[in-house]
Amino acid sequence: MKTRAKKTSRRIYLDYTSSTPVDPRVTLLMKKVEGICVGNPNALHEEGRSAKKIFESSRKSIADNIGARADEVIFTSGATESNNLAILGLYNNLIDKYKKLGKTPHIISSSIEHKSVLEVLKHLESKGVSVTYIDPESDGTFPMKTLRKTLTPDTMLVTIMHANNETGVINDITEIVREVRHARRKLNMTIPGTPYFHTDAAQSVTYVPIDMQKVGVDMLTLHSPKVYGPAGIGLLYKRTGVEINSILFGGGQEGGLRSGRELPILAHGFAEALNIATREMSKEVPRLTKLRDYMFAQISKIDSNIKINGHVDNRLPNNINVCIPNIDSEFAVICLDEGGVACSSASTCMNTSDESYSYVLEKIYGDKSCATSSLRFTLGRFTTKQDIDDCIKILKRVLLLQWNK
Amino acid sequence: MKTRAKKTSRRIYLDYTSSTPVDPRVTLLMKKVEGICVGNPNALHEEGRSAKKIFESSRKSIADNIGARADEVIFTSGATESNNLAILGLYNNLIDKYKKLGKTPHIISSSIEHKSVLEVLKHLESKGVSVTYIDPESDGTFPMKTLRKTLTPDTMLVTIMHANNETGVINDITEIVREVRHARRKLNMTIPGTPYFHTDAAQSVTYVPIDMQKVGVDMLTLHSPKVYGPAGIGLLYKRTGVEINSILFGGGQEGGLRSGRELPILAHGFAEALNIATREMSKEVPRLTKLRDYMFAQISKIDSNIKINGHVDNRLPNNINVCIPNIDSEFAVICLDEGGVACSSASTCMNTSDESYSYVLEKIYGDKSCATSSLRFTLGRFTTKQDIDDCIKILKRVLLLQWNK
Numbered sequence: 164m165k166t167r168a169k170k171t172s173r174r175i176y177l178d179y180t181s182s183t184p185v186d187p188r189v190t191l192l193m194k195k196v197e198g199i200c201v202g203n204p205n206a207l208h209e210e211g212r213s214a215k216k217i218f219e220s221s222r223k224s225i226a227d228n229i230g231a232r233a234d235e236v237i238f239t240s241g242a243t244e245s246n247n248l249a250i251l252g253l254y255n256n257l258i259d260k261y262k263k264l265g266k267t268p269h270i271i272s273s274s275i276e277h278k279s280v281l282e283v284l285k286h287l288e289s290k291g292v293s294v295t296y297i298d299p300e301s302d303g304t305f306p307m308k309t310l311r312k313t314l315t316p317d318t319m320l321v322t323i324m325h326a327n328n329e330t331g332v333i334n335d336i337t338e339i340v341r342e343v344r345h346a347r348r349k350l351n352m353t354i355p356g357t358p359y360f361h362t363d364a365a366q367s368v369t370y371v372p373i374d375m376q377k378v379g380v381d382m383l384t385l386h387s388p389k390v391y392g393p394a395g396i397g398l399l400y401k402r403t404g405v406e407i408n409s410i411l412f413g414g415g416q417e418g419g420l421r422s423g424r425e426l427p428i429l430a431h432g433f434a435e436a437l438n439i440a441t442r443e444m445s446k447e448v449p450r451l452t453k454l455r456d457y458m459f460a461q462i463s464k465i466d467s468n469i470k471i472n473g474h475v476d477n478r479l480p481n482n483i484n485v486c487i488p489n490i491d492s493e494f495a496v497i498c499l500d501e502g503g504v505a506c507s508s509a510s511t512c513m514n515t516s517d518e519s520y521s522y523v524l525e526k527i528y529g530d531k532s533c534a535t536s537s538l539r540f541t542l543g544r545f546t547t548k549q550d551i552d553d554c555i556k557i558l559k560r561v562l563l564l565q566w567n568k
Numbered sequence: 569m570k571t572r573a574k575k576t577s578r579r580i581y582l583d584y585t586s587s588t589p590v591d592p593r594v595t596l597l598m599k600k601v602e603g604i605c606v607g608n609p610n611a612l613h614e615e616g617r618s619a620k621k622i623f624e625s626s627r628k629s630i631a632d633n634i635g636a637r638a639d640e641v642i643f644t645s646g647a648t649e650s651n652n653l654a655i656l657g658l659y660n661n662l663i664d665k666y667k668k669l670g671k672t673p674h675i676i677s678s679s680i681e682h683k684s685v686l687e688v689l690k691h692l693e694s695k696g697v698s699v700t701y702i703d704p705e706s707d708g709t710f711p712m713k714t715l716r717k718t719l720t721p722d723t724m725l726v727t728i729m730h731a732n733n734e735t736g737v738i739n740d741i742t743e744i745v746r747e748v749r750h751a752r753r754k755l756n757m758t759i760p761g762t763p764y765f766h767t768d769a770a771q772s773v774t775y776v777p778i779d780m781q782k783v784g785v786d787m788l789t790l791h792s793p794k795v796y797g798p799a800g801i802g803l804l805y806k807r808t809g810v811e812i813n814s815i816l817f818g819g820g821q822e823g824g825l826r827s828g829r830e831l832p833i834l835a836h837g838f839a840e841a842l843n844i845a846t847r848e849m850s851k852e853v854p855r856l857t858k859l860r861d862y863m864f865a866q867i868s869k870i871d872s873n874i875k876i877n878g879h880v881d882n883r884l885p886n887n888i889n890v891c892i893p894n895i896d897s898e899f900a901v902i903c904l905d906e907g908g909v910a911c912s913s914a915s916t917c918m919n920t921s922d923e924s925y926s927y928v929l930e931k932i933y934g935d936k937s938c939a940t941s942s943l944r945f946t947l948g949r950f951t952t953k954q955d956i957d958d959c960i961k962i963l964k965r966v967l968l969l970q971w972n973k
Binding site for chain 1: 579581583586587589590595602606607608610611612613614615616645646647648649651652682683684687688690691791793799800801815816817818819820827828829831833834898901902904905909910911912913
């Protein structure tokens with residue numbers, strides 16, 4: 164019996180949600196400013212000023228891209244820090260007010276958020292904050308009706324991701340904003356201005372246009388290495404008027420909200436990456452949607468019991484997450500890798516060995532069956548139809564091997 | 569009357585303490601691994617594993633460099649985050665124990681620490697922590713005798729930088745460790761194991777050998793863009809057995825102590841930068857010392873009233889910080905910049921417009937005179953004798969213009 168899938172000589176990378184390679188155009192542009200960004204952007208001299216100029220023009224470019232003001236963009240080290248800053252920063256800013264009124268702040272989130280939201284919330288629960296984790300519908304969408312019922316006068320924050328990193332299912336953040344605003348007007352809030360709404364849009368921004376002027380989100384997280392930009396930088400958009408406290412203390416960079424060395428070269432790459440994504444979105448979304456639907460159709464042909472996890476259409480155009488009967492997803496990922504295909508079982512943004520199944524799929528289905536037997540293929544800018552065809556061949560071999568076991 | 573110093577066509581960069589340019593050898597090595605570090609280091613597939621391998625071998629290389637174990641190296645976004653993690657992380661880990669015993673934790677630091685330490689301490693003071701800021705001697709050195717008198721059974725942490733970023737004066741951390749250990753044995757500490765000792769060695773590591781096995785420091789901060797490595801990465805060394813809490817919550821990377829996307833390419837550059845620094849230290853230190861002493865002698869010739877700030881010899885080999893009578897240091901920095909020289913007045917790691925004088929020099933002298941009329945020239949790997957000679961000519965012109973005002 165053969166125990167391994169035949170190894171192809173070339174690699175088929177279908178894990179763009181875990182990490183996007185840096186676009187060569189971004190790399191090129193970063194190289195161009197390397198010689199300009201020598202000084203510390205806070206220095207008074209030419210070397211400092213040149214670096215500052217690159218840094219601030221990158222901020223302006225990103226702000227323009229998402230319909231924000233430049234001073235609403237806070238650069239961070241990445242999405243994890245942005246999510247921490249949004250949630251902890253707001254908590255630190257408001258907790259004394261709640262305490263004075265003898266109230267406990269309340270946060271609403273979903274049970275399928277990224278760990279960089281869930282773990283912050285767990286930490287706040289240990290400090291006495293009340294958190295409601297709303298479970299998704301069986302198609303992975305956020306149950307809007309539950310949100311209205313869950314909002315209370317003490318709700319300080321609603322934090323719901325724009326698109327889920329595992330299923331790619333897109334949440335209607337405009338609708339969430341409407342609910343949040345409705346609560347602000349109707350609920351006689353303990354703290355005026357609450358509840359605030361934060362969303363992690365790290366996965367969606369490449370595929371769904373985001374315009375801060377239209378959508379009315381209070382805080383939004385973006386991450387450079389999810390949009391073909393360099394790793395080491397991300398941002399938190401914070402609407403003017405929303406007050407948060409810093410979580411890192413020091414030199415007072417980023418308007419006092421994020422101390423630490425400014426990163427002009429990385430910011431420049433991040434800005435260009437967002438530019439490219441925005442510019443190419445109208446062509447890339449239909450191209451990937453077509454590829455994705457083609458791939459799912461091919462997978463379905465292998466076995467009709469294979470079903471897609473999450474809503475079939477209301478999902479990012481690059482995401483295929485399928486529940487495959489009688490496989491061990493981690494073992495399948497390893498076999499596919501040996502065959503030349505890079506894909507994923509659960510979220511790759513975790514480093515904890517105790518959770519090898521997908522808590523997202525567990526919440527969606529209410530049990531662990533699909534959570535341990537699903538595969539996520541995420542396509543990207545450099546994915547071709549040939550990649551899909553080759554992947555399907557390898558997947559077929561891997562599944563037949565697993566089913567024969 | 570001429571109002572500007574004559575502009576030279578070439579730039580003389582003498583602000584290496586604010587920021588070191590990335591060494592071209594580091595850039596080259598980073599480029600080599602760009603194609604290997606495509607995947608998320610947490611992914612199971614080849615792209616992830618390759619990135620992880622680069623990342624972990626970088627950690628090992630750095631650990632070997634400083635006499636640490638690989639699992640004692642926690643990668644962060646930079647020195648600010650490392651200092652925050654060391655101090656807040658320890659506080660968060662121990663505060664409940666102090667509270668249970670009805671005690672207030674006490675921290676000892678110096679009044680001339682970097683803002684990324686001072687601002688964290690200010691934040692902790694607002695939470696009730698008692699902090700003693702020890703003033704430096706008039707030569708900028710740390711008064712060791714005061715330390716012993718200041719240690720109490722409630723002292724949780726001593727945090728003193730290895731070398732000051734403004735004056736370059738080096739503190740004897742071996743001696744501090746001795747005092748800290750003496751307290752641990754003799755003072756009947758409220759929490760066994762305390763006080764811990766943390767030091768920010770971001771500025772010193774290029775010039776002073778650091779061996780964790782010999783020095784007995786509990787936590788130590790390093791920063792890549794201070795050692796000719798890429799910006800966006802730093803580290804906290806944490807001795808095995810020292811327990812701290814995470815300050816960023818999420819995927820649980822870095823042994824649960826620093827969640828967020830791992831940065832293999834930046835780590836690789838950081839590791840190589842430290843390798844080069846260590847390898848070249850024995851040649852570079854005497855070369856820079858000679859240049860520094862030569863430069864100070866030349867500056868003294870301009871006016872005999874110009875004096876060096878901080879100890880003349882017990883300082884980093886690249887640091888010249890001079891108090892110049894009757895000048896406005898910020899204006900001088902701007903004039904020097906126009907003349908082609910990049911140098912600095914106070915710390916450049918601050919973004920607050922309300923502090924344009926040097927709080928370090930204010931503390932050293934006990935008044936603001938030198939704090940507003942000092943210049944810092946910091947030499948580096950690419951500084952030549954010609955740079956110094958040219959700088960002296962320009963400085964002479966700038967000073968004569970200022971004195972004629």
